[in-house]
Each structure stands twice: as structure tokens, then as C-alpha cells.
Amino acid sequence: MRPAFSTLLMSTLLLASLSAEAGTLYGGTWVPTGCGAKPAAPQLDLKDPDAFNRSVSGVNTYRQAIRTYLDCLVQEANADIQTVTKSASAAQQAAKDANDKIQADVKAADEKFK
Template structure:
């Protein structure tokens, strides 16, 4: 069973999206977070230009945020799958040692 799980894990390509270093997760393929523009209130025209920049920034920021969510969800799924596989492997090992112990006890009780 352990060999089958290890073989399955070696065949699975890397699916992770982000990176985890020193306890901090960051997206790998989302580019850099867009910097919010400043609002220029020196004149009506300057203010209107600022609002145009804000609208453009909002679109970029939304795309960046959507990318982060997508990568985080992908990484969460990979982590959950790996943890579940490890738990299943451990349960199988516990069950196997329990069965071996029960067989040994039955053999010794039969003497």
C-alpha cells in the first residue's frame, strides 16, 4: 500500500500555484499587486483624471485579487489531498499492525 501511494505521488505533476516561505504564502503567477493611484484634488480636471486612473486601477486590482483566490484555492486543494492521503496511509498502517497483533495473539492463545 505504501509503495502504491508513493508511486502515485511521484507520478502526479506539481500542481501548486503559490509559494510558502517562512510562514508567508504569496501567489506565483499573479504578477505584482497594482499600486493604488493618488487622488489629485488641485482642480476639477485633475480630480477627473484621478478618477479615471482609479477605475483603471480597480480593474487591475480585481484581476489580481481573482488570481490570488484561484491560486490559493488550488494550493488548498493540493494540501488537503496530500494530508488526506497521508492520513489514509497512516490508518492503513495502524490497521495492518493491529491485524498482525491480533493474529499473533490468536496463535499464542491456541498453544
């Protein structure tokens, strides 16, 4: 295999293997795909002290759930950033390799057709 093609193939395979964990862009907004639904913030019930006290447990549950969700979101975002960076670098290297091959072929042609 030519170096440029193999570099491109490897970067494509890497991206495909990591895409199961990758987030998705929707209208310019990045959304994680492996973290489940974002927990909805509860409303405190301010009717009376008993209702308020009962609703506080929902807030505590939410705080734990949102912490877990945000940890997952950050981990997935960082993995996506690394994947995009590696893919862009691989594409740049593939283009450089192709250009180097062209230059070598031009040089060889120069020598051959003098």
C-alpha cells in the same frame, strides 16, 4: 507496492504536480505565486479639476486590475486549500494503512508462534 507507500507516493506526486500553481507562505502570510504583482492603488491628484479628472483614469485602470488580481488570488487560494486537504487526507490514510499492516502482521505472528 504496499498500500501505504503507494498512497503516500500518489499524494506526493499530486502535490508536486500542483505546486507550480501553489502560493507561498512568507512569515505566516500566504502569497499567491501565479497572479503577478499586486496592483498599487493610485493617488488622486487634487490640485485642480483638470488634474483630478486626469487621475481618475488611473483609478479606473486600478479597479479593473485589482479585480483581476483578486479573482486570481481567490482561485489560487482555493486550489491550495484543496491540495492541502487532499495531501493531509492521503497522509492520514497512509498512516492508517501502515497501522492496519502492523496489526495484520501481529495477528499473523500470534497465529504462527502459538
